[in-house]
Amino acid sequence: MIAEQYRILGIPMASRRARRALVVVYWALILSLCLGFVVHQSRHGVEDLNPWGLFPIFVGLAAILGGVKAGGVVKRFSGSDGISVLPTPGDEGGLTLFGSKSIFPPEDSGALDERERNERNAVHYRAYTSARWLTLALYLIYAGIGAWHAAWFPRIGPLFLFLLTLVLWSLPQMLILWNEPDVEEAR
């Protein structure tokens, strides 16, 4: 599932150590974003926030990890057995953000074989289960905060929504990056 030739800032992602470091950095970025969001809201209110700045962050972060888009550390998930969303010319179907071509060789970004498809599905099962609990927890927190202080509803809502979006669009990739053994070791 790993695009072996992928490098970030010159660091090869073939070793598990490097990939785990990437996951840690990614989570640090997400938490920093959420913290920045809360601080900005408390100082300037939600109306003053320009959400257009958030979408490049979503797309950029997801693109680095891959999975939802060709050209990242994780091979692209989509295949003929996916749901077609925003299909692009020559696309077999599946979740795509944009129709840009991969800059990496075909062997790293090509279709998944059967073993990789099974692994992808199993990872999504685990990710779905975790995300389900996370959503339930966020809902309970959200409802609890609303019952305690209803004026916070409009402030907390967008934060939880953006947090959930970032987590959902990256959790399967992070599970793969964290658990996949070194490429050399696997061989």
Add this chain to the structure above:
Amino acid sequence: MNAELVLLGKRVDMSRRSRRRALVVAIYSALTILIALLWVWTGWRGTGAYAIWAVILACRFFLGGYYRGGLVKPFVYRKPMNADAPPPLLALKLRVYRPVLDTDEDGFRNDERELSQRDHSHYLAYQAVGCMVAVEAFVASMRMLSPKLQAWMGMPADQMYYGFALVTLTLFLTLPQAILLWTEPDLEEIRSRH
């Protein structure tokens, strides 16, 4: 997957895909109407949790998967902790119970094919929920960018976010089972293949 439901003491054959699809449509229609009615009547103030309870009951009695009971076998590959406990009072009163199986194991243990289907249905459900949450985030962003949209949408921001949470949670709890029920062919067809 179980081939029948037992509701109010009556056995309903669900081995045909058309029936299962009708059940899925009926469940989502009922949940949509319930959530809409709760919004119209109360704006989900103090009543949103009723929708979640309705989803849990739908899973428990019809869909299964994350809960014991229903058509889809439990997703978790282990014997339930309360497997030997008597059925709950509500199930007894409604006479909703599962048919007695030859062995205890068949009721919860998935074979390799079923595990593969479970994983694939979660992959599809994950994509759908991921896209839906992204659309919700986009709508929320538009609203933050242009507060005038609030007047156009006719719904306060707090209600909109709460509605998003309800819909997201509903899909999270039901979508993999619904995909399985929708896509699985007639059970007779599967048996004839083997």
